[in-house]
Amino acid sequence: MKENQDPLEQAVSNDYKYGFVTDIDTDTIAKGLNEDVIRLISHKKNEPEWMLEWRLKAYAYWLTMVEPEWANIKYPTIDYQDIIYYAAPKPKKQLNSLDEVDPELLSTFEKLGISLSEQKRLSGVAVDVVMDSVSIATSFKEQLAEIGVIFCSISEAIQLHPELVKKHLGSIVPMTDNYFAALNSAVFTDGSFCYIPKGVRCPMELSTYFRINTENAGQFERTLIVAEDESYVSYLEGCTAPMRDENQLHAAVVELIAMEKAEIKYSTVQNWYPGDKEGKGGIYNFVTKRGICKGDHSKISWTQVETGSAITWKYPSVILKGDYSIGEFYSVAFTNNHQQADTGTKMTHLGKNTRSRIVAKGISAGHSQNSYRGLVRASKQAINARNYSQCDSLLLGDKCGAHTFPYIEVKNKTAIVEHEATTSKIGEDQLFYCRQRGIDPEAAVALIVNGFAKEVMNQLPMEFAIEAQKLLTISMEGSVG
Amino acid sequence: MLSIKNIHANVEGKEILKGINLEIKAGEVHAIMGPNGSGKSTLASVLAGREQYEVTAGEVSFLDKNLLELSPEDRAREGLFLAFQYPVEIPGVSTTNFIKAAVNEKRKYHGLEPLDSVSFLKIMKEKMKLVEIDQSLLSRSINEGFSGGEKKRNEIFQMAMLEPKLAILDETDSGLDIDALRIVANGINKLHSPERAVLVITHYQRLLDYIQPDYVHVLYNGRIVKSGTKELALELEEKGYDFITEGVDLNA
């Protein structure tokens, strides 16, 4: 037969579909980082004095730190003086409605398949769009305000709700937490803020699209979600970045606080530019995401579908402080070409009868490396803590790698921690079976991969799940033939 | 419908098929019998387009197309179906989703709109009755943990859903209990029509009792060494292969 090429190889090699640059007049601060840059950021954002002081403190601390080297990833040294720390698209005037948004910008979102107007009309999703650093348009804000929900950009929150921001910012991820968190604390420019008051079930999914646009602009968002007693919120975060040759740094911090009987569901779909087939370019994604189940019977659930970035270094974690609180982590990480992902979670059991569940699915293709790193910790007080972890790896081809690093620290005898791991490959005979039924290799791989990832996909809200499935399929295109 | 002319095929450099000739017309049922290792499954794999099997000589036309030039998926979409001797398991992919993908890929190839879930389920319900397969089996991952008989029945179910022009059944009767055998035979008979043809590979007369082949061929050492009517199968059952294979020159 003529087709001698490895069919798996072909189906996983295609071009990034979101590689375009929006041509918008941008207001930027020159490259480089020092105290003056931080003062300038704070000044441009018209921040109160306490915020500037907080940033400067973080910066001073960051200067004393060294970049971590322990993750199972390799990348060239980042030159922090070669990064633009502030880039805001210049709006022509104050925006009152979506119609006034720069049409270039709207068309960018359309290319991404997230026309705001459509989303507003059809799905009832409130979208807070972050383009580079500044929030462009926030919809549904008024409807949310009626029931007391605050959903706005973090910059706006600093202006309008300083007492809430002051109280919670950095309370879960302190500025001293790690190198990238310290950097973020010093230079963050935007992000989202959600506050759900006591007893309120947020009636719609809150959603943010992040997009990195300006060349050489690092993106440092800061997201803070506070759910008061007996409240509920589901938050969606989606990301894309245009194609760039130079690596771009992304170091976000996300903090979640769930009070008594509150529930926060945080879903991420991340498809930032992964670099080309030779491993050139791509986003470095170093993110600190942490939530605390502060009250009894509270629940935090992280779901992530990660298909992008050249390097992902990310461990959404839950501190289970309240008794009977629940932490969950559902993850699908797909890596292709020369991508490297080191992702996982930390579940810290402090309260009694706390439970956590980890389902991590890694899919590796091309020359990529995909690692799961997880820590389950049960303190002396965490009587009857339970954890169940499941880590499955699927390899497409034989040049990629999958690694699992489960760490367990249990300090009391009543805690039960279970861990299961599997590794599998798509077999030639499975592909042939599909092809004999008229399903081409690309569709067959998509079918098998989606089947593999189903348990996690099912955790996503409906509209998001469909998008995530499409994304997974797009990322895989060309890896079979 | 299918015309095989002097096919030679190698696996890992070793010649397994040594000049096969076979004509199958629409509406006909053919049976291929023959001892273990004679090349029956190899022939089925070559027809389905499995890449490890290298065709070194010969021609195959299927519905007036050069079959050997088509990809495996296009052969399937043109209407060639193979019920595997050993169906593979695909964890995580539900049988229903798998069949729906297969049906819709075929429709797309023929320029038809994909079936929506409602019409698909309606057709599925009909065919489920036909092969007496249980809903619970279809919601499980394809073939995963299925018993031998369940796997075979699932193959016949897929055949019923895809309505192929030519169905090749590789030992679909092996490992079936009496009831399952009747159901499988029934499935084949229901599919059989003046426009469709069936090629069954089997070791046993008992399936042929149900489906009444028009022709029976004996494959031995990579060649069809004898062809006849259904009486040939009875004769083989009685006497074994020796009476045919004696005197066949293995090196010719």
Ligand SMILES: Nc1ncnc2c1ncn2[C@@H]1O[C@H](COP(=O)(O)OP(=O)(O)OP(=O)(O)O)[C@@H](O)[C@H]1O
């Ligand atoms: N992939 C393969 N690699 C090596 N040898 C093979 C391969 N496939 C088939 N063969 C060999 O080709 C010969 C014919 O095998 P085939 O499976 O076609 O026989 P069969 O007639 O279907 O036998 P059975 O009745 O046992 O199913 C056997 O000797 C077998 O070992």
Ligand SMILES: [Mg+2]
């Ligand atoms: Mg066989």
